[in-house]
Amino acid sequence: MGTVAVQGLRKSFGRVRALDGVTLDVPDGAFFVVLGPSGAGKTTTLRAIAGLDKLDAGSVHLDGRDATADAPAVRDLAMVFQNYALYPRHTAYENIASPLRARRRPAGEIAAAVERMSGLLHIERLLHRRPAQLSGGEMQRVALARALVRSPRAFLMDEPLTNLDLKLRVEMRTELTRIHRSLGATFVYVTNDQVEALSMADQVAVLREGTVQQVGTPTEVYERPANTWVAGFVGSPPISLLACHAEGDHLVGAAGWTLPRPRWATAKDGQALLLGLRAEDLSVERRGDASLPGELYGLEPLGDRTVVDVRVGAEILKVKARPTVTGTPGEQVRVTVDLGRAHLFDAGTGLSLSAAGR
Numbered sequence: 275m276g277t278v279a280v281q282g283l284r285k286s287f288g289r290v291r292a293l294d295g296v297t298l299d300v301p302d303g304a305f306f307v308v309l310g311p312s313g314a315g316k317t318t319t320l321r322a323i324a325g326l327d328k329l330d331a332g333s334v335h336l337d338g339r340d341a342t343a344d345a346p347a348v349r350d351l352a353m354v355f356q357n358y359a360l361y362p363r364h365t366a367y368e369n370i371a372s373p374l375r376a377r378r379r380p381a382g383e384i385a386a387a388v389e390r391m392s393g394l395l396h397i398e399r400l401l402h403r404r405p406a407q408l409s410g411g412e413m414q415r416v417a418l419a420r421a422l423v424r425s426p427r428a429f430l431m432d433e434p435l436t437n438l439d440l441k442l443r444v445e446m447r448t449e450l451t452r453i454h455r456s457l458g459a460t461f462v463y464v465t466n467d468q469v470e471a472l473s474m475a476d477q478v479a480v481l482r483e484g485t486v487q488q489v490g491t492p493t494e495v496y497e498r499p500a501n502t503w504v505a506g507f508v509g510s511p512p513i514s515l516l517a518c519h520a521e522g523d524h525l526v527g528a529a530g531w532t533l534p535r536p537r538w539a540t541a542k543d544g545q546a547l548l549l550g551l552r553a554e555d556l557s558v559e560r561r562g563d564a565s566l567p568g569e570l571y572g573l574e575p576l577g578d579r580t581v582v583d584v585r586v587g588a589e590i591l592k593v594k595a596r597p598t599v600t601g602t603p604g605e606q607v608r609v610t611v612d613l614g615r616a617h618l619f620d621a622g623t624g625l626s627l628s629a630a631g632r
């Protein structure tokens with residue numbers, strides 16, 4: 275078993291409120307990602323679960339038992355940090371074996387555990403080498419194997435892939451997902467990288483300024499963001515938000531445009547709204563009835579696609595287009611909108627008006 279539940283966590287450092295009532299439920303065996311920008315309180319949340327800091331308020335339950343007052347050592351959790359130095363004089367094998375040796379596990383058990391973990395991380399051939407004979411990425415794999423070789427109640431991981439180059443990070447995302455599946459262990463994984471969160475998590479908790487904005491599957495968080503902040507934080511390029519209001523059968527933009535009002539748009543006539551449009555749900559090629567007039571503002575070629583910026587009144591729409599798209603800034607264009615996939619928010623509260631009904 276490895277359930278982790280925290281309730282109403284509060285923690286201030288002097289005048290900084292790092293956690294302002296964080297409640298999370300991590301099911302046994304989940305790959306649970308806590309996603310948020312720098313300073314959101316992610317590390318503080320992990321440290322609270324591990325029992326490393328005294329809390330101002332709140333509780334931590336492990337496997338259903340109140341562990342709030344337990345010392346870190348008896349919580350049976352393994353913390354994996356972004357910087358984990360290897361012992362330079364020891365071989366990779368000895369490094370990986372060290373946590374089990376420290377616990378005086380039998381030699382046969384240690385050998386089997388090292389073999390299994392090095393197989394999962396594809397480092398069998400490196401076991402006799404010392405850290406100085408390994409590349410950075412290989413060292414990181416050995417370090418990860420050393421962290422994962424134990425079988426604690428749950429693994430708490432604080433941005434463990436941050437120091438890797440992009441290619442290796444992408445590879446390790448796949449590896450970690452595979453390792454998680456094969457270990458069947460509970461992972462609580464902290465990151466500020468939304469791609470990491472969306473690609474690896476079963477469940478994502480989005481954290482901002484010490485408060486949980488939304489918890490859901492990656493699809494739920496991306497497709498049905500609870501508010502404008504989550505909508506803007508998750509997704510690249512960021513979602514475009516256009517000021518508008520509903521008027522009978524139409525949405526009317528502050529910039530003067532009109533679009534047919536989608537069936538799910540339950541807003542009151544005149545209510546100040548923000549229409550959220552993701553770049554992939556827009557097109558500069560004419561395809562449908564719903565479209566917005568604009569002016570081409572800029573092109574950002576990204577290899578496999580080009581992001582086209584279109585100015586609509588005072589607002590910029592980001593449109594994902596084919597890499598072959600061409601255009602000249604200042605050119606008049608129309609942006610076709612897939613309204614079935616659009617999002618609507620209350621402009622005052624920022625809360626979604628469409629998330630529940632979709």
Ligand SMILES: Nc1ncnc2c1ncn2[C@@H]1O[C@H](COP(=O)(O)OP(=O)(O)OP(=O)(O)O)[C@@H](O)[C@H]1O
Nearest residue numbers: 287290292310311312313314315316317318319466
């Ligand atoms: N020991 C400390 N003393 C003072 N302030 C702290 C301490 N630890 C954290 N904070 C503050 O608490 C807030 C939350 O910090 P935390 O490290 O949990 O954020 P984070 O989401 O993990 O950020 P990052 O992604 O940058 O690691 C920040 O404003 C931070 O400056």
